[in-house]
Amino acid sequence: GIQVEQSPPDLILQEGANSTLRCNFSDSVNNLQWFHQNPWGQLINLFYIPSGTKQNGRLSATTVATERYSLLYISSSQTTDSGVYFCAVTPGLFxxxxxxxxxxxxxRLAVHP
Amino acid sequence: SQTIHQWPATLVQPVGSPLSLECTVEGTSNPNLYWYRQAAGRGLQLLFYSVGIGQISSEVPQNLSASRPQDRQFILSSKKLLLSDSGFYLCAYLPDRAYEQYFGPGTRLTVT
Known part of the structure; x- marks a missing residue:
């Protein structure tokens, strides 16, 4: 089956710093979503991005489907950005x-004041 | 607007006892419904999905079962819980003719 690898596994930032999270996948996908899991366990939708680039405030994401990776950028990080960021894919071309x-x-991201 | 509910929020059950977790969706018709489980400190694993009433597909052989008695209701059950059933259970839905899944608040299950 398809493999989905995220890096880095852990990241510690000072408030205000920028970061890039990476998601590599081993086969073609027709869906890719980024989620933020907050400390209470709630999964919050960040982006639906099977290809291309999207931006939402301080967050942006880019997926290069032909090279099988996606990047999540967090700029000017805040303590509320702490939590776990998940990449999830649906395998297949269609x-x-x-x-x-x-x-x-x-x-797992920890942002310190 | 669309919302998804799960209950209970937390549950502590002894080994061998039955289980029933409920998920309901509001504001959309004919959604795909999903049950995922998250073990401590790990990613989510798909357990069951349903594309319609009474239609259940299982992804992982296990001690659990799922049912969809109504269009927007999804139930996760077990007749006898095992210690290994402990975890965080999340229900998700995919609106009709959409591509983005949305998750409920989850149920934290501890089997003792």
Whole structure:
């Protein structure tokens, strides 16, 4: 099956710093989502980005599907950005209607004041 | 607007006891529904998914089962819990003709 690898596994930042999180996947995908899991366990949708670039405030994401990776950029980090960031993909060139997500192991981010 | 609910939020159950976790979705019809489990400190693993009432597909052989008695209701069950069933259970939905999944708040299950 498809492998989803996220790096780095852990990241510690000072408030105000920028960071880049990476997600590599081993096969073609037709769906890619980035999530932030807050300390209470809630998964918050950040981006649906099977290809291209999107921006939302201090966050932006880029997926290069032909090279099988996606990047999540966090600028001017805040303590509220702390938590675990997950990349999840649906394998296959075309959506088959089931949209089953395969998750990476996540990047644990701690932002200190 | 669309919302997803799960209950209970937390549950402590003895080994061998039954389990029933419920998930309901509001504000959308004919969604795909999913159950995921997250072991401590790890990523999420898909357990079951459903594309319609009474239609359940299992991804991982295990001690659990799922049912979808109504369009926007998804239930995760077990007849006899094992210690290894402990974890954080998340329900998710995919709106009809959409591509982005949304997750509920989760149920934290501890089997003692």
């Amino acid at each position: 959506s088959g209607g089931y949209n089953k997500l395969i998750f990476g192991a996540g990047t």
